[in-house]
Amino acid sequence: MLINSLYFINSLFFNFCIAFYLISALQWYSYKLKRVFFHYHKPLWHLYFLLCPYLIFLAFPLYSLIYFIILAPILYFWNKSIDKKLIFTNKVKWFFVFVFIYNTLFAILSLRFSFLFNLCTLISALLSLKIYDLFSNLYYKKQAKIKLKSNEKLKIILITASFGKTSIKNFLYELLKDKFKVYKTPRSVNTLIGIVSDINNNLSNETQIYIAEAGARAKGDIDEITCFLEPQICIIGEIGNAHLEYFKSIDNIRQTKLEALNSKRLEKAFLHTSTLKQENEIITLYDDKISNIKSNLEGLEFKVFLEQKKYEFKSQILGEFNTQNLCACILCAYYLGITIETIKNQILKIKSVEHRLQVISKSPKFIIDDGFNGNFKGMSTSYRLCKLYQGRKVLVSPGIIEVSKEENIKLAQIINDCFDLAIITANVNAEIFEKELTIEKIILKEKSELVNILAKETKNGDLILFSNDAPSFM
Structure with missing residues (x-):
């Protein structure tokens, strides 16, 4: 026994x-x-x-x-x-x-x-x-679908892109919230099951506009979300090589993101030119409407071509790439009836999305949190922005995750040009940066060492950029 x-x-x-x-x-x-x-x-x-x-x-x-x-x-x-x-x-x-x-x-x-x-x-x-x-998924999907159909006046906006989805979602929410009762998916919820759970638990029956973010790891993922939500408006942001490890080619990524156009109720779509689509009555390409961009550590100034006229906008948000995210929101808000003057005022008030070129402090150390920016274009743009700083510049980053080796080699070259010290926080790209970085560098064995390293290696007056993030299991 x-x-x-x-x-x-x-x-x-x-x-x-x-x-x-x-x-x-x-x-x-x-x-x-x-x-x-x-x-x-x-x-x-x-x-x-x-x-x-x-x-x-x-x-x-x-x-x-x-x-x-x-x-x-x-x-x-x-x-x-x-x-x-x-x-x-x-x-x-x-x-x-x-x-x-x-x-x-x-x-x-x-x-x-x-x-x-x-x-x-x-x-x-x-x-x-x-x-x-x-x-359980079948049951919860059925409940969520019933809830969506019960709100006949609900307008759904679906946002997808290789990168910038969450920023576009948050910026658009800020532009619409004063005129409409708006709800957006929280944090980075962007899977079908996450959206279904969010609808069942959080979406109010009084909501007029529901802004949902859609992510993908394989072909059909966006189509599944699109067929479930049937959005009237979609925004497809820039197509890049994020998650190339899973999709194998940029064209596969592009075709997957374009599944957002499959909605039976689609009225209007705002697309980045990287989608390779042409403008028509439904589709508007937004990034080619931007001109006269000025970007520095104080914010952005840019012009948007709208209704045969150029309008000037100012924002306290950092990063030239954010002009594209803001432009998509400007066009969408205008389509929904928000006036240009109102949009201008709101754009000026919008603060950086948390962990996306968010200024944490300017003294005694200039600290910028860009932990949720994980693509080459966004990261390299933020690095060149930091180069404008007059003092010592320190980068804290794991590099880019789930992309080809060549992307991180290109990134290393930009890091060499823009920073004085690089602290690499993940093993996944450690070998590449050990070889490619020519500036002073520290490769952490464990992410838990970071706090002590920063205290030891940085001083007052330094600019410290936290760029991208990788969990400790990477």
Whole structure:
């Protein structure tokens, strides 16, 4: 009886340790097993927390209990040390319930037949989670669709782009909020399931305009969101090589973003010229309407060609690339009936989106947070902006994530020209920057070292740019 209890407890510790690590990794990578095993940025963690536990359990099916009792607190402190900790959503809670149920079932079978039955627990739990996902998603999608249809006057604006989606969403919200009852998807919620959850939990029945952001990792992702929302207006921003690792080519990215035009209710679309579409009664290309751009560390000045006339706008937002994001919002707001003068006043009041060229302080150190800017064009533009600063310039960045090696090599050349010190915060591009950076550089082994390094290596009067960000699992 004692031996049987030890077998059960050992299998329980084994499966829960593996389950805790695996569901953490799945949550980071949008619950895609393929990405966890073929696009994972910390393969040694798989060795420590997957392969080794399996080998030890197989070799010592009973006596490995001591190992798993030690591994459990290690995993606990590992989770506490990383910046993207496991969030115990309903989905995650159900996964652990499935693990417990199947562990009990297979532990009984293993006593009667073979201890190898214990290895079926995780596979069964993952399959059950998939089935749970399927049915719960169908239910919540149906509820969200009913809620959208019940508001007959609701106008939906869908925004997608390789980069700049969240900025466009936030800028547009600021232009519309005084005239309409507007709601926008929070933070960077941009998947179908995220949008469905947001509609069910947060969208008010009195909302007049719903602004939704759409992201993609594969062909069909935008189409799925478009077919669900059926937006009347869409904004397709600049097409670039963000997530090229998944799409394989710029053309695949472009075709995926253009799926936003598939809406049955589409009335108007504002597109970046990189979409390669032509203007017509529905489509307006917005970035070629901009001229006379002036950009510095105080803000922006630019002109927009509208209704056969050029109008001048001023903004306290930093970054020349933001003139394009603002222009898309200006045209959309004007289409919805906001006057030019009102738009001008609102543009002047709009503050930087959090973590997007956001000035944190100007003294004693000039600190700019651009942590959510993760594309070559935006990053390189912000670097040249920082070059205008008269004092010492320090860059804190992991480089660009999920792009080709060549993109980071080009970025390194610009860093060499614009900064005095570069602090590289992720292992994913460390090898490239070690070779390509000619300025003073510090490659961090662990992101947790950053605070001490900044205190030691920077001084009053320095400009410090936090450019892009990468979670510690990268």
